[in-house]
Amino acid sequence: xxxxxxxxEDRETVADVLLAADLGGIDSHGCARLRRYVDGIDSGAINxxxxxxxxxxxxxxxxxxxxxxxxxxxxxAATRLAIEKxxxxxxxxxxxxxxxxxxxxxxxxxxAAREGLIGVVMTNASPQVAPTFGAEPMFGTNPLAIAxxxxxxxxxxxxxxxxxxxxxxxxxxxxxxxxxxxxxxIDTTGATRTDxxxxxxxxxxxxxxxxxxxGGQGEEHGxxxxxxxxxxxxxLCGPLAGAAWGRHVYGDSGAELGHLVIAMxxxxxxxxxxxxxxxxxxFEELRRARRTEGAARIxxxxxxxxxESALRTANGIPxxxxxxxxxxxxxxxxxxxxxxxxx
Amino acid sequence: xxxxxxxxEDRETVADVLLAADLGGIDSHGCARLRRYVDGIDSGAINxxxxxxxxxxxxxxxxxxxxxxxxxxxxxAATRLAIEKxxxxxxxxxxxxxxxxxxxxxxxxxxAAREGLIGVVMTNASPQVAPTFGAEPMFGTNPLAIAxxxxxxxxxxxxxxxxxxxxxxxxxxxxxxxxxxxxxxIDTTGATRTDxxxxxxxxxxxxxxxxxxxGGQGEEHGxxxxxxxxxxxxxLCGPLAGAAWGRHVYGDSGAELGHLVIAMxxxxxxxxxxxxxxxxxxFEELRRARRTEGAARIxxxxxxxxxESALRTANGIPxxxxxxxxxxxxxxxxxxxxxxxxx
Numbered sequence: 235x236x237x238x239x240x241x242x243e244d245r246e247t248v249a250d251v252l253l254a255a256d257l258g259g260i261d262s263h264g265c266a267r268l269r270r271y272v273d274g275i276d277s278g279a280i281n282x283x284x285x286x287x288x289x290x291x292x293x294x295x296x297x298x299x300x301x302x303x304x305x306x307x308x309x310x311a312a313t314r315l316a317i318e319k320x321x322x323x324x325x326x327x328x329x330x331x332x333x334x335x336x337x338x339x340x341x342x343x344x345x346a347a348r349e350g351l352i353g354v355v356m357t358n359a360s361p362q363v364a365p366t367f368g369a370e371p372m373f374g375t376n377p378l379a380i381a382x383x384x385x386x387x388x389x390x391x392x393x394x395x396x397x398x399x400x401x402x403x404x405x406x407x408x409x410x411x412x413x414x415x416x417x418x419x420i421d422t423t424g425a426t427r428t429d430x431x432x433x434x435x436x437x438x439x440x441x442x443x444x445x446x447x448x449g450g451q452g453e454e455h456g457x458x459x460x461x462x463x464x465x466x467x468x469x470l471c472g473p474l475a476g477a478a479w480g481r482h483v484y485g486d487s488g489a490e491l492g493h494l495v496i497a498m499x500x501x502x503x504x505x506x507x508x509x510x511x512x513x514x515x516x517f518e519e520l521r522r523a524r525r526t527e528g529a530a531r532i533x534x535x536x537x538x539x540x541x542e543s544a545l546r547t548a549n550g551i552p553x554x555x556x557x558x559x560x561x562x563x564x565x566x567x568x569x570x571x572x573x574x575x576x577x
Numbered sequence: 578x579x580x581x582x583x584x585x586e587d588r589e590t591v592a593d594v595l596l597a598a599d600l601g602g603i604d605s606h607g608c609a610r611l612r613r614y615v616d617g618i619d620s621g622a623i624n625x626x627x628x629x630x631x632x633x634x635x636x637x638x639x640x641x642x643x644x645x646x647x648x649x650x651x652x653x654a655a656t657r658l659a660i661e662k663x664x665x666x667x668x669x670x671x672x673x674x675x676x677x678x679x680x681x682x683x684x685x686x687x688x689a690a691r692e693g694l695i696g697v698v699m700t701n702a703s704p705q706v707a708p709t710f711g712a713e714p715m716f717g718t719n720p721l722a723i724a725x726x727x728x729x730x731x732x733x734x735x736x737x738x739x740x741x742x743x744x745x746x747x748x749x750x751x752x753x754x755x756x757x758x759x760x761x762x763i764d765t766t767g768a769t770r771t772d773x774x775x776x777x778x779x780x781x782x783x784x785x786x787x788x789x790x791x792g793g794q795g796e797e798h799g800x801x802x803x804x805x806x807x808x809x810x811x812x813l814c815g816p817l818a819g820a821a822w823g824r825h826v827y828g829d830s831g832a833e834l835g836h837l838v839i840a841m842x843x844x845x846x847x848x849x850x851x852x853x854x855x856x857x858x859x860f861e862e863l864r865r866a867r868r869t870e871g872a873a874r875i876x877x878x879x880x881x882x883x884x885e886s887a888l889r890t891a892n893g894i895p896x897x898x899x900x901x902x903x904x905x906x907x908x909x910x911x912x913x914x915x916x917x918x919x920x
Contacts, residue, residue, distance in 0.1 A: 290845060290846060290847075292666055292667030292842070292845050293636055293637065293665070293666040293667065294636065294637040294662075294666035294667045294668040294669075295666070295667030295668050295841070295842070295845040295846070297845070297846045297847070319637075322636070323635055323636040323637035323638070323666055324635030324636065324637045324638030324670065325637040325638050325668055325669070325670040325839075326637075326668070327667065327668040327841055327845070329846045352813070352817070364866070364869075365863050365866060365875050366875070366876070367868055367869055367872035367873075367874065367875050367876070368863070368866040368867065368868060368869065368872075368875050369866075369867045369868055369869045369870075370866055370867040372862065372863055372866050380805075380809045382809075382812055382813075384812070390808075390809070390812065392802075392805035392806070392808075392809055394799075394802040394805060394806075395802075398792070398798055398799045399799065415797055415798070417798055418798075420869070422867060423869065423870050424868070424869020424870050424871075424872070425870075448791060448792055448799045448802055448803070449741070449791055449792060449799075449803075450793075450798060451869070454758055455741055455758070455760055455761075455793060455798075456737075456741045456742065456791045456792075456803075458876070458878070459735075459737040459738075459791055460791070460792075460799075461878075462723075462735035462737060462878040463735070463737075465733075465735075465863075465877075465878065466723045466725075466733070466735055466878075468859070469725055469727070469733060469856060469859070470695070470725075472855065472859075473847070473851075473852050473855035473856050473859065474695070474843065474846050474847060474852060475846055475847065476846070476847050476851070479855060479859055480859050480862060480863070481862065496668075496839075498638070498670055499635070499638070500817065502633060502635050502638040502640070502670070503633060503638070503640045503672045503817050503818055503819070504640070504816070504817060504818065504819050508816075508819070509816050509817060512815065512816035512822060513812060513816050516811070516812070516815075516816065516822055516823050519715065519823060519824065520708050520711070520715055520808075520823070523707070523708060523711040523712075523713055523715050524711065524712045524713040524765060525710055525711060525712060525767070526707075526710055526711065526712045526763070526766065526767020526794070527712075527766050527767050527768075528767075529710035529711075529767065530710075531710065532708050532709070532710050532711050533709070533710070533801070534808075535801070535804075535805040535808065535809075
């Protein structure tokens with residue numbers, strides 16, 4: 235990032251977000267994405283010296299123009315502003331327009347939770363998902379993250395694509411030589427498809443295939459709910475912020491992504507210690523609930539990532555050969571020294 | 578409601594919420610629920626002369642104690658307060674504790690949308706849903722409603738249970754003599770069950786059966802996402818508000834339900850006309866998207882309810898015999914005249 239002129243502060247922010255993903259086991263959003271950012275800046279698609287500015291502001295809200303810079307610094311700035319507003323007003327809502335890919339939404343929601351606030355963060359994304367009864371990609375996997383300062387052993391963190399799966403999940407299955415189930419991807423007739431290699435290429439090229447919304451195809455298992463959630467995220471990130479929306483994200487005029495960040499003071503409603511006590515008791519009850527036959531454990535959202543993060547902090551992050559090769563090539567192209575441990 | 582001593586203002590509020598559900602085709606939440614409220618008040622479980630009070634307040638937030646009254650008046654008061662705060666600060670968040678069943682969440686979200694604001698409303702509910710890998714009900718269907726002032730032909734309105742289906746859907750299928758699919762309900766071993774009559778009784782008695790979260794069983798189709806959403810709604814309505822949560826809702830000390838209402842000014846971020854223009858264009862593109870084979874139409878969330886409401890406003894609301902019989906009995910028990918048209 236330094237080699238393409240990104241400031242030290244922004245480089246550190248991007249590195250921290252990528253590292254959080256790699257540590258948490260969200261390999262699709264870790265350093266595997268570095269090339270995309272470096273190439274984006276190098277080609278001019280992303281502004282290397284962006285200066286985000288507040289365009290509109292009220293006591294509890296702000297609209298931030300990201301100046302087409304990297305998504306991570308803008309999303310951190312938006313989160314800090316939302317937290318500041320929540321500290322003074324009880325709640326803060328910040329929209330971001332003219333932004334780029336910001337990595338994992340959960341990173342920003344967790345920033346709020348670490349400071350004792352509730353954080354809700356969402357973004358729109360490149361079009362890959364079909365609406366219910368539709369058979370072409372009309373909006374993105376539009377993730378939604380909700381973090382709460384529930385405290386020990388770990389804050390509650392839900393960080394989900396509003397589609398059944400993201401493309402990253404297909405890629406992981408494909409790398410591991412595993413099949414994918416019906417109900418993840420459809421073709422242009424609406425038929426469910428499982429030929430994973432072809433699907434990945436088709437989704438990348440945005441031709442011929444669509445991911446299904448959470449709840450799957452049709453309405454029988456609630457696919458219209460996932461569709462509605464994905465669409466709501468798009469409306470709150472695109473039309474509300476003045477960013478691109480639906481199938482126009484990553485269009486001719488660039489990514490033009492929009493984000494929405496909400497921070498809420500727990501203490502606006504309840505003492506933090508009482509909130510934490512209830513959360514802790516609820517999580518304990520969930521863990522002890524009767525399990526389906528053969529199930530070893532009931533998880534609290536965020537727990538898997540926390541445990542994986544502890545493991546990887548101790549033992550290192552297992553990068554695939556493909557990611558290592560790409561980092562080696564990227565370092566050579568940019569004439570920078572490869573950090574120790576990659577090879 | 579008058580016969581059990583509810584004030585005129587509160588009666589009108591409850592009637593309006595029930596009517597909105599019946600008109601929109603959400604029959605499970607219309608006047609079929611009237612008995613529940615009347616009996617609840619009569620038995621003292623619901624406070625007929627509740628005086629909701631603001632317990633905590635900041636510029637953009639408030640905590641409302643519903644004084645164990647009917648959920649509808651408190652939820653309307655909370656929504657009005659959130660709108661007022663959003664008008665002055667850009668955003669308003671109001672929590673409600675010590676409340677009761679409030680009907681359809683979408684009613685309150687739509688109040689905000691009709692006034693040009695974005696509304697987000699959620700509530701916890703009686704425990705019927707199992708967590709992912711769990712096999713007993715640990716929290717409610719915890720609905721989430723999001724409304725946006727997208728304007729003509731209709732505001733965007735998503736109003737969904739965070740489970741695959743609510744119990745109401747089972748009851749409708751059962752009345753129509755239709756089977757239910759696998760993946761809606763599990764028993765205490767985690768096996769999916771389809772013997773609908775038994776399931777309805779078991780769910781009512783809170784014994785032996787659980788609804789599955791949106792995304793279904795396990796993690797393969799994103800069941801952990803629906804579980805996480807349902808749990809997030811519970812934490813935001815229960816522990817945050819100081820209401821009951823999870824399997825303690827409708828416990829020994831009463832319903833003790835909690836709600837959360839968020840209102841956001843569109844104009845805090847963007848001119849309402851520009852927002853509406855983008856929404857309209859996005860909806861048009863969705864409607865024209867390629868469809869799955871055999872599908873007649875792609876819907877925008879809220880459209881079905883708007884169309885059904887127009888039909889039923891013109892032609893009347895088709896009540897089932899069971900609902901009519903119950904209303905007739907209720908009128909006789911309370912010695913009130915039955916409104917015209919029921920029989």
